[in-house]
Amino acid sequence: MVISKYPTDMEAKKLIVEIGRRMYLKNFVAANDGNISCKVAEDMIWTTPTGVSKGFMSEDELVKMRTDGTVISQGARGPSSEVKMHLRIYNENPEVGGVCHAHPPISTSFAIAGLGLDKAIYPEALVNLGTVPCVHYEAPGSQGIPDSIAPYARDFNALLLANHGAVAWGKDAMEAWYRLESTEHYAMVIMYTGNIIGKANVLSCDQVNELIEIRNKLGITSGGVPACAARPTNTRDVLATNTPAAAEPMQAQSCGCASNQNQSDIDVKAITQAVLERLAGLGK
Ligand SMILES: [Zn+2]
Structure with a gap:
């Protein structure tokens, strides 16, 4: 049959x-x-x-x-x-x-x-x-x-x-x-x-080629290939504070209101300290 x-x-x-x-x-x-x-x-x-x-x-x-x-x-x-x-x-x-x-x-x-x-x-x-x-x-x-x-x-x-x-x-x-x-x-x-x-962050050409290889191995022969970035821009961890330059001490932002300026300074210092400690830990 x-x-x-x-x-x-x-x-x-x-x-x-x-x-x-x-x-x-x-x-x-x-x-x-x-x-x-x-x-x-x-x-x-x-x-x-x-x-x-x-x-x-x-x-x-x-x-x-x-x-x-x-x-x-x-x-x-x-x-x-x-x-x-x-x-x-x-x-x-x-x-x-x-x-x-x-x-x-x-x-x-x-x-x-x-x-x-x-x-x-x-x-x-x-x-x-x-x-x-x-x-x-x-x-x-x-x-x-x-x-x-x-x-x-x-x-x-x-x-x-x-x-x-x-x-x-x-x-x-x-x-x-x-x-x-x-x-x-x-x-x-x-x-x-x-x-x-x-x-x-656009995938780099190496990263795209890796995915195309996976696709070929899966037997998927159709589907276009998007433009890729010359260099990968997604290789760094971004820490919870979401600062792009976490290793550099953060500058306190002026909130423009006197009443909670001190609170703002304290928070920034504490966060900066936590980031530096975490970075030191990552290096071990
Ligand atoms: Zn329609």
Whole structure:
């Protein structure tokens, strides 16, 4: 007996309903946004209907269609107009078994800013997801969207769609979902480090190469490589006081209010002493 690499119709429908529930609970979609699809044969997928909240779908609402766009069966509603994007990814990359598209708020904000996600800042994003380019804007539901993503379908795992949202794909629908989750998490971390904290230690080229080797060993052959820093800037411990030059005695900050000036001086001295003691201990 030949074991299919694809899920059965029943398994695919269950998976789509479950991913829809998670997509809704994670606030990746509002109203009836988003769409999910899962391949069940070389030329056949199940996908979500148009005009239905992804958080409250039932299996009998889902649509079965060929990857050439022919609808085989459906409930009360046909497929989303955005299914064209899914079909294009399946047709461009035969290894893909699932696609998820949503409008996660932070990824969508980056898409609105026209910024791809390409900072080498933490291993999970680099190994399992890779870089996430932002493709140019095309009108929702238009043929322009599938055309804009086609060049990236083989070499990347997710994309931001300018002024629209995010799409991710994988060998099955759950991997596509995990990559969409990772895209939003990656965007959130970049936002906090870049746009709110205003600083990020970018991984050095040696550190990035090490992660690429891990990725290759895992058999992951797709996913872009972000720009790296010439020298590592993440090799020093940062002590609890969070001072960048912990070995140097800290200067008391003037708080501009006479009443607690002494308290401020005492705290700074005590902290400086603790830092110096800890540094002395590290040298032993
Ligand atoms: Zn959309």
